[in-house]
Amino acid sequence: MAEVTLHATTHTPPVAHAEGHQHPIKLYLVVWGWLFVLSTCSYLVDYFNLQGYLRWSLIVLFMMLKAGLIVAVFMHMAWERLALAYAILLPPLLLLVFVGIMVFESDYTLLSRIIFFKAGA
Structure with missing residues (x-):
């Protein structure tokens, strides 16, 4: 009968990031x-x-x-992780998009008011 020997392999755990990395x-x-x-x-x-x-x-x-x-x-x-970066950075970017939409909408509103009030005069 053949003898089976198991060799213990040394496994080192992954190095964790040090607290307070400089x-x-x-x-x-x-x-x-x-x-x-x-x-x-x-x-x-x-x-x-x-x-x-x-x-x-x-x-x-x-x-x-x-x-x-x-x-x-x-x-x-x-x-930081990408998910955390998105959670912090995405809302201000969306606010900038909404402000841009409001700028275009304000031009349309101003134009329609000028046309409407000029026609009533």
Whole structure:
């Protein structure tokens, strides 16, 4: 009869992420630099006295970029699960879509009021 020997294999458990994982300081300095550049660009919009939709588009663009950097790096959202990121980021994005829809609707409402009240005069 053949003898069967079982060899014990050493199995090491997967390494868990350490609590309080530190990111390199260079990452934070680079993000801080980008925030400074974006704030300077936002200031230059006022300095060059841009007006109309260009002004507000640039201000909102720079604001969203700065908020995105802050949320992604300083609030550690870049390292969270995708479901949690969607739960936090999706509602503000949907609000922006609804605001855009309301802007188009307001133009239509204004036009219909002008036509209606002009016809009644």
